[in-house]
Amino acid sequence: MYKEIIFYSASFLILLFGILTIFFRNIFYSLISAICVFFLAGILFWLSGSEYNAVIQFAVYGFAVPVILGLGIMFTRKGKEEEEEKTASASNLKNILLFICGLFILAVVYLVLISLTIFPYGFNLEANLQNGINTYNNFRIFSKGLFIKYVFAFEIISIILTITAAGLTVLKKRRNV
Amino acid sequence: MEELISDNIYLILLLPLWIFLIIMLGRFFSVYVNKAIICGLSLFASLSGAISSLWLYGIFTPDKVYESTFPFIKINDFIISCGLHIDRIALIFVSTLFIISFLVQLFSISYMKNEKKEYRFYALLNLFNFALGSLFFSPNLFQTYVFWEIAGLVSYLLIGFDYLKHEKSLASKKVFLINRIGDTAFLAGIIMCSYIMYEYAPCKNLAELSFFDMNTISTLVSVYSSHFLFLIICGLFIIGVVVKSAQIPFYPWLQDAMEAKLPVSALLHSSTLVALGVYLIIRMTPFLTLSPSMLKLIVLIGLLTAFVCSLSASVQSHPKKALAYSTSAQFGLMFFAIGTLNIKAGLILFVAHALIKSMLFLTLPEENEKWDLTKFIIFVIGGLSLSGIILSGFCSKEIFACSLGLRGMTALAIISLLTAFYISRLTIVIMKTNGLEKKNDTKTEYLSIIGLLLLNILFCICLAKSESCKITMPFLTAVFGILIVFILHLKNLLVQMSHTFPSCYNGFYLDKLYMTTILDVYNKIAEISAKFDINILSNYKPAQVLARTGVKIASFVETYIMNGMVKCITVCAKKLSTIDLRIQTGNIQRYNLYAFIILTAIIVCLVIADLTIITGGGQ
Amino acid sequence: MAEITLYHYLVISLLLFIIGLVGSIMCKNIIKVLICIEFILAGVNINFAAFANYCGGAEGDGFVMILFYTGIGAVELAVAIYIFYFMYSKKQTDNVYQYGDL
CATH class of the missing domain: 1.20.120 (Four Helix Bundle (Hemerythrin (Met), subunit A))
Known part of the structure; x- marks a missing residue:
């Protein structure tokens, strides 16, 4: 039953925040709703049964991508000083938003710890332990996929990413010179 | 091999x-x-x-x-x-x-x-x-006719090679038109024979008139047609032959053909093109053997041509025209031979004449140029050979004469006399007008002339080995003819002969007769039809109305349909180009949208195709 | 409530995809366009996850795919930001319509 509730609420929110991203005039607000969308997508991954993917989604899309985008926005803002005009309701709004973000982070940490079975799963531990721990199932899938079936793709992508990173730094250095 | x-x-x-x-x-x-x-x-x-x-x-x-x-x-x-x-x-x-x-x-x-x-x-x-x-x-005769026409066309093109000179183009036109008469008669003969074969013969294959079945065809045609019709058919073929080989009623065209250049005259109008008549007559021999009157007609035509043309050749002053008359005369002899059904002699005469006549043509000098000594000697040798005194001319004439009776040999003797006469007269006249000189001309000319001479000698040796050649009457008369010429030369009477015998000089006025009658008739017809057109047809009301409506319809079609189609194409192209221009906005997002739409369409099509295959649509 | 089937997930991913597509076409600001492209990728990832869950069985190949796409998407975003940085230093604007001469 929990699964349905979480699914429907997550799906509704994901669509809502997606539409909001387009319609916000302020770029920062749209960035924040984008972060929400990515988090909810991670939760959908968790619901589909792959916690590993959810964690990666949170890490990459929930953290790294906003950092990049935020840096990009900040460096290219042309003196938009509206953020300084903040009313009390705006600061309240800011507080509420921060609280929700904190809840999200806590939820993430809780889910990560649970998936790593450091914290007991809680609900049916004895039954699961007797049936054989299959919380490592996801890891088994990933290890089989990455290192046995698709090791070639994995290696090539890692090479490509390395080259990209190296290339970007080189170009950056050349531009500066 | x-x-x-x-x-x-x-x-x-x-x-x-x-x-x-x-x-x-x-x-x-x-x-x-x-x-x-x-x-x-x-x-x-x-x-x-x-x-x-x-x-x-x-x-x-x-x-x-x-x-x-x-x-x-x-x-x-x-x-x-x-x-x-x-x-x-x-x-x-x-x-x-x-x-x-x-x-x-x-x-x-x-x-x-x-x-x-x-x-x-x-x-x-x-x-x-x-x-x-x-x-x-x-x-078969049909292919013969097709290439007969092509040969006539080539003759027209080669005679008028210098088409920028007026008289040459006129001459080529006249030659072509006179040859058309023969072509038409030939075609009429072919059509009649083919029709009779197709309608009445037991096997339809005979309608194609192949030479293999010529015996069958000739007998069937004589059976299925009345005697008069058969004579007409033979007569048509004979007209075609006579026109092509320049025999008695139709020899003037060969004079106009001499407007061509020297190699053309040597090849076409002395050896090969005029030989088409001989070829056709040989192929149509089954037809002629069925009606002896036709054979007599051919003999008559041949002898008459030989006599008349030899007489005309004796008084010509221009060497090429004399040689043209000589060609007609020699072909007359060939027809005489074929008419007496001595086809072997006819062919031997033809080959000898071809070799000799081309040699004679090639050794002629240019206008107002001195005659080269080597060429003069070879011309003399060729002349003697043509009159039947030495080499292949002698052999061929004697082989022919051996098979003739007394009357035939007399005729042959008279013609040999005339031949010797005109050829030696021609030699002396050219010698007098041009003058002799020893020159060093281009080697290829000598090569070809000497080649012809050697072939002449070779042919004579072949003939002498296979047949028997005795010295008979023609030989003696030919020698006599040369003696006459010598005597006249000593008396300086040779050159004025063209003025003393004007009828011979003009070919017995046959050319002038044709020109005046036919041209007059043609002009009269043209005049009458012009009068009819101008006075009567132009004032006829329905004709005028018809013409006006015709013009209106034509203009309508031109402006609305023809030009309309072209305008339609240009307008469509312009509209398409404006639409196409609007697509190129430079807006990346718009391009993205287009790409997405097209990709979706492709994927939808693929999915539908897959679905139809999966659900059993594609067995 | 009814059970959550495969089709629920597919509808969600489709809607997220469409949102991302429309946003990438409509928006004036280039940062928004980049975000919407990431939405597209996210929708696709959810699609893969749903299929891996409901049709995958013992092998979770779909989940491995998601890993690759996430990585690629992030790098693509980084490169796009890089290019945007230089365009900005030339054009001094973040309006997509001014970037037509790329």
């Missing part, structure tokens, strides 16, 4: 055609072929043709025929085929054609050096080789 040549004999016909095409069509594709290549290829084609046909002549026995045809026109059950029909007679004609063609091309390398556009000359000579070769090797 025999199979190699028999299987590939058509190549000696196609090679000249190919050379003609690459020379004439090369100009459209801006490919100007090198002159050396043209000459070399033409010489090679003629030489290979000569060698192959002579080799085959040696191999073929007199009754062997090689035929390979394929159906060309097929209308229900009337089939005309085309291909090759090779027997000894055809090989004689073809070898003569190719040998003389080779030597004349050798001669014209240096003769035509200063002409503009001389590649046309070689192209036309090659086309001539192809046309006549295919004609001589034709299996």
